[in-house]
Amino acid sequence: MFVYMNGQIIKQDEVRISPFDHGFLYGLGVFETFRLYNGHPFLLDDHLERLNKSLETLMIERAFTRDEIMEIVISLSNANELKDAYIRLNVSAGNGEIGLQTDVYKKPNVIMFQKPLQPPKEMQEKEGVWLETKRNTPELSERLKSHHYLNNIAAKREIGNDLRKEGIFFTSEGFIAEGIVSNVFWIKGGTLYTPTIETGILNGVTRQLVMALAKKNGWRMEEGYYKKEQLLEAEEAFFTNSIQEIVPIVCINSRVFPGRKGKHAKNLYEDYSLHREELWSRNQL
Missing domain, CATH: 3.30.470.10 (Aminotransferase class 4, branched-chain amino acid transferase, N-terminal domain)
Structure with a gap:
């Protein structure tokens, strides 16, 4: 190469x-x-x-x-x-x-x-794993996509190399933060939820696109501080990042989710897929 x-x-x-x-x-x-x-x-x-x-x-x-x-x-x-x-x-x-x-x-x-890297023929699915490793706070006022990856590496070591799993960080205060290399969303009662960037997470490019797609499609959207019980009560949940795209969660411990069978994640993914070869920015939606 x-x-x-x-x-x-x-x-x-x-x-x-x-x-x-x-x-x-x-x-x-x-x-x-x-x-x-x-x-x-x-x-x-x-x-x-x-x-x-x-x-x-x-x-x-x-x-x-x-x-x-x-x-x-x-x-x-x-x-x-x-x-x-x-x-x-x-x-x-x-x-x-x-x-x-x-x-x-x-x-x-x-x-x-x-x-x-070929475009996927269908959505991947992953198991979510609650991490013992806490999400560190950003070095500056907001998290950059920087070379500082020890916190992520420690979390990855905690769950191992199984590509079917993604760890979910908590802040030191016990709020849901993000995945090791992803942002996390969940859906309940027609509302799409995701942790606020004030928790210290990376404001992912795909995160912002998903929020823009949700707004375009008339979904209710909420960012905030959430405990794990609120995610576990969700109808669907998924991870996002720019390489893996939208990745539905099939389970977190014993709590089972619909994974790629979930209608909301499926609809988002179909909308996302339509724009792969044309969008330069979420602002074009």
């Missing part, structure tokens, strides 16, 4: 990053993952909006436009001969002296990875 790095398309085993990169030394870096459907980068504008905001927050002097990223995506996809793919766009602070830096980072390292 080929990788893009700082203006060049090179073989993945030729990628070199200095140990003086502050992304390596201090975790100063952010990334976005998105999917390419038949050559279209789904919700790219929304991903870049979040990425550019995060870079500004981290004082990394770099911003990306759709045109710039599309040029990279096309070049990399041609090199790898892919039309359907997983893409990770990674921006680290760049090289600096050993020690904490307060100045702006002016020469970040930009890398784009890609691997083949």
Whole structure:
């Protein structure tokens, strides 16, 4: 496979990053993952909006436009001969002296990875698992999609490598937060519920799209602070992220949910699927 790095398309085993990169030394870096459907980068504008905001927050002097990223995506996809793919766009602070830096980072390292990923023929399903590991609080005022992943790794180790399972974090106060690599939703009485970003969760791009789809379709929507009993009383529940899309929950412990048979998740997924090859942003709905 080929990788893009700082203006060049090179073989993945030729990628070199200095140990003086502050992304390596201090975790100063952010990334976005998105999917390419038949050559279209789904919700790219929304991903870049979040990425550019995060870079500004981290004082990394770099911003990306759709045109710039599309040029990279096309070049990399041609090199790898892919039309359907997983893409990770990674921006680290760049090289600096050993020690904490307060100045702006002016020469970040930009890398784009890609691997083949075909559109699913139907929704995946997963078992939800309550985590003992608590969701840590964001390092800043809101959670960034940053290189700081130890909390997620600890949670993943807790549930193991079973791809049919997703862990569900609680905050230290006992409120439902999010999945290890996902946001969580549930439906009861015609209302779609999801934890507020004030719980310290990542405001996922797919999370925002699902909320926009719910609004477009006239659903009631509520964000708030919820205990696990409220989720367990739901009619349906599902996870969301940009790679796995909408993933219905089949059970949490002994509580069984309808999974992909649930009509609300099915309707959302069908609506979602219609837009894969056309939407640049949820704002187009």
